[in-house]
Amino acid sequence: MEYRRYGRTEINMPVITCGGMRFQQSWSDMPLDKIKPGGQANLEAAIRFSLEMGANHIETARGYGTSDMQLGQVLPSFNRDELIVQTKVCPEEDPKLFLENFEKSLAYLKLDYVDLFSIHGINDASLLDITMRDGGCMEVAQKLKEQGRVRHIGFSTHASNEVICQANASNLFDYVNLHWYFVNELNWEAVEIAHKNDMGVFIISPNDKGGKLYAPPEKLTELCGDLHPMQWNALFCLSRPEVHTLSMGISCPQDFDTHLEMLEHYENAQAVMAPIEVKLRAEMEKALGKEWCSGWWKGIPEWEELPNGVNVKEILRLFTYAKSLDLVDWGKMRYNLLGAAGHWFPGQKVSDYDKSQMREKLSESPFVDQIPDILTEAHALFNEGQLKRLSES
Template sequence: MQYRRFGQTNLYLSVFSLGTMRYLDSQETATATIRYALEKGVNHLETARGYGKSEVYLGTALTELLGTGDRGISRENIYITSKLPNSLNASEFDRAIDESLERLQVDYLDGLALHGLNTEEQFNTVVSNGCIEVAQNAIQDGRIRHLGFSTHGSLELILKLIDTDLFEFVSLHYYYFFQRHAAAIARAYERDLGIFIISPADKGGRLYTPPSELKALTDPFSPLELNYRFLLSDPRITTLSIGAAKPEELDWPLNFGDRVESLTAEEREVLAELKNHARSVLGPTQCSQCYECLPCPENIHIPEVLRLRNLAVAYQMVDYGQYRYRMFENAGHWFPGMKGNRCTDCGECLPRCPEELDIPTLLRDTHDRLKGKSGRRLWE
């Protein structure tokens, strides 16, 4: 396992972190998974107040593991990050820090992140209502060591948050199949923020169950292997999350814990072929993700809709596309925007598109491809 400096926190984290959102089974399974991760060299454990019983499971597991004394596991060489909602007022936020410490059964958090800073309004609120000041006071009194934020927000928002100099690390989306946030990676590195990549296997394309078309295109590598290598070969990125729910789910990804060297010539060749294939298959319908089409009067997130179309058409990533497309109109600020069938043919986006795409037609085409089956309501 390799370790990298987590920006200005000066913590050296394993290049894979154990995310604990999926601990829905039992305390026994959670403890076994955490133990196995630590034995394999993972030293960063990430949880959140909003992850059900995750903090409780993690705290109970750590109490047991730290009490064994014979596994080389000590609190000083385990780094724990938790996330708190950005919707709390100052007194609630202060109390929530103490509650997280109590559930985790620790005296301090190595990292505390504001969870889901996805809009400018949310950021303005946590500043104006005193939550940032509470967090800064908690650093002074030793309850937390470092403050960061996690986000599903726009590139523009992420850059703004990085530039506030209020945070020491950022958790964000960035993958081979979603490189919109490349500028945020560059800015965070320039500002010496630790960089934590959220869910590269799942949000990065459901690459643990890739379609046969994509597997053939990435041969002799697997799609997930290439995504891990794309990320780990970038020395600016500190750590990637693994959301393992049981010990055996750690074995395969942790094989790449030492694979942090530059991309090989063969890996670069396969990645280049992926681009060429998409260009060939999509032809004049390929969206380049320039975002010039926004804003849309109907609040359709045109670039994201068309990104999902790119992936579905070029690589047959239909399952992933349907999974993400269903989130439109259902996930609020976590995945904003309306579905493609909301287009009214107003035409405002057309003159802004450098590729001169027929955007209304492509939006409807995406909807037809990715809408999936409509489920019956219980009262119907």
């Protein structure tokens, strides 16, 4: 395993971590005696394998159903000083409920403290406000830190770059879990602010939300050559010193295999990754034009400002990579969550919006004349009916 200093936490963080949102039995709480022995054995095997290979960062959340309960059956059997345990709790209007949810997670984990405590899903300005305001969730987290029950405080987010930048600039958080990878470079400014403030930077879902790369299209596979697309994307991220670790949401021990092979290229990440990046960007420019690829997002307001709440920026992002690199299945997976995932993936699909009003709102975009037709094409390419988030399916 390779490790990086996790910002001001001074934790020696493995560059791939064991994410605990896919190997639990249920997305809802249930009695311990209802946990199936086979499922528990698989989870424990995954944890043991993870620790054996040096990925000693174990991540869970109160919102991951039985994950923290099931982890509590195995984590206490290891040397606590060798574990880096992270739990996450969603912000609440009532900070007492936020505290209760933390207490439940810690009790399920059967630990005296967690190394990393995340405020889970600061996904918009209102959730940032109930976290940061006087008497809010951040004050609860800071008291837990004073009590020694939390070592470091961070947050996870699916928010716009603007909201993440605001949270990072507060300098109150020790680390951030956010989305940034090849098919989503829009949050780089937030990463830079985190780096300036010496925060740990943890990349969420580089394989699933990062392109459904565990089932890549033939075109992307061919362009990546000898590397699996998951390996190439990991090297793309880890070639940046500002990035410290990538979350592997595993369901069984074998899910680590491809990334363990990726580590063979770790010392030469930039040199190995760069020629493939050139090929990918050239293919994108061939399909969509250099001007589009260098600025399709410019002048696009956030979804709240647009007619019918259509999430134009997100739809254009999905379209850009699907159209050029054949990431259509990924585009469908993400597009059909719009309108069904709340603040975790906000905004709406393309609908019968007021076209003149939309043109007015998009007037700062250099592609204002093209976007209506692209939205129509994207809807035809992706639309298959609403999906549910994994936690609700």
